[in-house]
Amino acid sequence: MYAQMVKSTGQGVKTREEMSPEEAHFQDRVDADEKIEARDWMPEGYRKTLIRQIGQHAHSEIVGQLPEGNWITRAPTLDRKMILLAKVQDEAGHGLYLYCAAETLGVSRDDLTEQLLSGRMKYSSIFNYPTLTWADIGAVGWLVDGAAIMNQVPLQRTSYGPYSRAMIRICKEESFHQRQGYDIMMKMAQGTEAQKRMAQDALNRFWYPSLMMFGPSDAESVHSAQSMAWKIKIDTNDGLRQKFVDQTVPQAEYLGLTIPDETLKWNEDKGGYDFAEPDWTEFFDVLKGNGPCNHDRLKARQDAWTDGQWVRDGLLAHARKKAARKVAAE
Amino acid sequence: MNALHEFLLRTGDNCLILGHRVSEWCGHAPVLEEDIALANTALDLLGQTKLWLTYAAEVEGKGRSADDLAFLRDAWDFRNVLLTEVPNGDFGRTMMRQYLFDQYHLLMLQGLAQSSDETVRGIAAKAVKEVAYHVDRSRDTVVGLGDGTDESHRRMQEALDYLWPYVGEMFASDTVDAEMAEGGISPDPASLRDAWDAAVADTMAEATLALPDSRFHHKGGRDGRMHTEHLGHMLTQMQWLQRAYPGATW
Amino acid sequence: MSSVNPGALPQTESKAKPRNEWPLWEIFIRGQHGMSHRHVGSLHAPDAEMAIKNARDVYTRRNEGVSIWVVEARHIAATAPSQKGPIFEPSESKVYRHPTFFDIPDEVGHM
Numbered sequence: 071m072y073a074q075m076v077k078s079t080g081q082g083v084k085t086r087e088e089m090s091p092e093e094a095h096f097q098d099r100v101d102a103d104e105k106i107e108a109r110d111w112m113p114e115g116y117r118k119t120l121i122r123q124i125g126q127h128a129h130s131e132i133v134g135q136l137p138e139g140n141w142i143t144r145a146p147t148l149d150r151k152m153i154l155l156a157k158v159q160d161e162a163g164h165g166l167y168l169y170c171a172a173e174t175l176g177v178s179r180d181d182l183t184e185q186l187l188s189g190r191m192k193y194s195s196i197f198n199y200p201t202l203t204w205a206d207i208g209a210v211g212w213l214v215d216g217a218a219i220m221n222q223v224p225l226q227r228t229s230y231g232p233y234s235r236a237m238i239r240i241c242k243e244e245s246f247h248q249r250q251g252y253d254i255m256m257k258m259a260q261g262t263e264a265q266k267r268m269a270q271d272a273l274n275r276f277w278y279p280s281l282m283m284f285g286p287s288d289a290e291s292v293h294s295a296q297s298m299a300w301k302i303k304i305d306t307n308d309g310l311r312q313k314f315v316d317q318t319v320p321q322a323e324y325l326g327l328t329i330p331d332e333t334l335k336w337n338e339d340k341g342g343y344d345f346a347e348p349d350w351t352e353f354f355d356v357l358k359g360n361g362p363c364n365h366d367r368l369k370a371r372q373d374a375w376t377d378g379q380w381v382r383d384g385l386l387a388h389a390r391k392k393a394a395r396k397v398a399a400e
Numbered sequence: 401m402n403a404l405h406e407f408l409l410r411t412g413d414n415c416l417i418l419g420h421r422v423s424e425w426c427g428h429a430p431v432l433e434e435d436i437a438l439a440n441t442a443l444d445l446l447g448q449t450k451l452w453l454t455y456a457a458e459v460e461g462k463g464r465s466a467d468d469l470a471f472l473r474d475a476w477d478f479r480n481v482l483l484t485e486v487p488n489g490d491f492g493r494t495m496m497r498q499y500l501f502d503q504y505h506l507l508m509l510q511g512l513a514q515s516s517d518e519t520v521r522g523i524a525a526k527a528v529k530e531v532a533y534h535v536d537r538s539r540d541t542v543v544g545l546g547d548g549t550d551e552s553h554r555r556m557q558e559a560l561d562y563l564w565p566y567v568g569e570m571f572a573s574d575t576v577d578a579e580m581a582e583g584g585i586s587p588d589p590a591s592l593r594d595a596w597d598a599a600v601a602d603t604m605a606e607a608t609l610a611l612p613d614s615r616f617h618h619k620g621g622r623d624g625r626m627h628t629e630h631l632g633h634m635l636t637q638m639q640w641l642q643r644a645y646p647g648a649t650w
Numbered sequence: 651m652s653s654v655n656p657g658a659l660p661q662t663e664s665k666a667k668p669r670n671e672w673p674l675w676e677i678f679i680r681g682q683h684g685m686s687h688r689h690v691g692s693l694h695a696p697d698a699e700m701a702i703k704n705a706r707d708v709y710t711r712r713n714e715g716v717s718i719w720v721v722e723a724r725h726i727a728a729t730a731p732s733q734k735g736p737i738f739e740p741s742e743s744k745v746y747r748h749p750t751f752f753d754i755p756d757e758v759g760h761m
Binding site for chain 2: 132135136139142143144145146147148149150151152155156158159162163165166169204254257261262264265370373374375377378379380381382383384385386387388389391
């Protein structure tokens with residue numbers, strides 16, 4: 071998902087006997103669906119895992135502006151231009167909300183930013199794929215936002231209050247994102263031969279990367295078990311992926327597009343589709359920095375940060391001068 | 401030549417070209433809050449574009465749409481002032497350009513809100529509120545960066561010096577403007593200069609920036625006689641899909 | 651979307667070097683039909699004036715507000731979670747403060 075492969079403490083879930091009284095009390099509160107707030111006692115592992123997870127999520131929103139932003143200046147109509155700009159702007163907003171949620175855990179936004187820019191923190195693998203045609207903007211909205219929403223809706227119930235509130239606001243704002251993507255796909259799929267070709271090509275390229283967004287199977291993962299016990303992860307990766315496929319296949323059929331998976335088949339017994347796994351070697355390559363756009367994405371963020379330093383410094387210096395003048399006048 | 405049509409193209413093209421330029425920042429601004437604010441400005445300008453160009457197309461009466469005007473005219477048919485098409489440069493130049501234009505835009509829209517033309521009046525009444533905020537924000541930024549660090553001061557002075565020769569065109573009246581002013585449709589741009597000068601002098605003093613004293617100005621944007629080389633490059637991006645796939649619906 | 655008072659939190663991961671980060675502001679917005687300002691989230695800004703402008707751009711993109719308050723996060727004082735019992739529980743037993751505590755015969759009418 072937007073936060074992939076987040077490592078928790080790595081020690082697995084403690085039994086009640088192993089927990090300190092504080093830990094046990096904390097777990098009771100989580101189990102009772104109470105929200106944990108910034109100043110409440112929390113296990114150090116919970117805090118650290120959350121910083122990593124929320125930070126990755128925030129980074130993904132910010133880096134996620136780039137592939138779609140790539141088409142703002144080429145959007146084909148005034149309406150499409152405005153809609154896309156508003157959507158990419160929302161992503162900046164969502165990054166902002168999430169950074170603020172992470173900041174309540176005692177890390178600063180500048181710190182998190184520097185960890186992203188130095189490569190110490192990751193962002194979702196999906197944003198390392200290029201957007202090559204206008205249909206890709208449709209596919210990103212439809213598939214990538216579709217997959218993201220699948221993960222974010224349950225996260226509204228996460229145990230950490232500030233994270234939960236950020237997710238509630240984000241989900242509310244994102245409700246138009248997937249629809250605008252599908253709307254583009256409908257126009258393309260019903261359009262000229264060239265547009266149909268673009269639509270199918272976009273689906274071909276984004277299908278497996280979208281499935282990868284949920285991360286590899288975590289049935290055996292100690293990290294996931296701990297995160298689920300803490301309710302900072304709500305569903306398993308496989309569960310979400312299945313749900314995503316089941317939801318998306320009929321949508322593709324409606325468009326008259328073919329999902330690039332010859333093994334795709336309805337399975338009556340499980341009440342869902344059987345489908346092919348994505349190429350996990352590719353996934354790990356992309357995470358390691360070898361995706362088609364890793365270099366460009368990070369470079370764009372680094373440039374924005376470095377080139378903006380004088381602006382941030384300048385405005386702060388002015389604010390301080392103004393405050394000093396006010397004091398002097400009093 | 402229909403003067404009203406020409407006037408509407410000028411007004412709409414300013415919004416389109418500047419809105420497009422500002423939208424180029426999305427995802428690349430110095431800080432998240434500015435990224436979001438710049439997108440709001442661009443969205444306002446693009447929204448205004450649609451209103452002005454829709455009316456321009458209607459007045460033209462050839463069955464074209466606002467999109468046809470935006471995406472299917474070549475550079476020589478654009479009527480924006482050159483100031484709006486110069487490249488963004490650094491954030492300082494972008495905000496200086498924004499302020500210089502916003503200050504003009506506000507005065508113009510205040511006049512247009514009194515227009516004898518009902519449609520013009522309606523569009524201006526909506527736009528004037530948006531632009532009042534734009535000028536508020538761009539002015540603060542120009543002042544903050546001008547009176548910030550040595551580096552930000554230097555960059556803002558450079559931006560002002562670079563952009564200054566593009567200022568005069570906003571106020572260079574011609575026969576179209578005379579006709580608009582006579583019909584009470586639009587104020588004569590030249591008549592806005594004094595108020596603009598006073599506001600800008602005030603802002604630059606607060607920003608500790610020196611106003612260039614030259615009154616020389618480039619021209620050719622608002623009558624389409626000679627745009628900068630930059631406009632063509634912008635249009636090759638902006639219009640590419642419409643040009644490559646004529647007749648497609650998006 | 652933060653909670654209040656991050657300034658009171660342990661600074662475990664950000665002690666490295668002093669730098670010029672814009673301060674954090676908590677944003678409160680009163681909506682069209684709202685009676686009072688509500689906390690909607692936080693943002694960074696160099697000063698209060700810019701915080702208000704940033705709040706306008708960040709938190710009222712969907713017509714959410716008619717009034718904005720901003721407070722620098724470090725100026726917010728809050729109750730301590732550990733004091734939840736002593737601070738809030740005593741009021742639970744003051745049932746006589748609620749109108750339903752008193753039985754008034756129906757014949758008396760609305761009161």
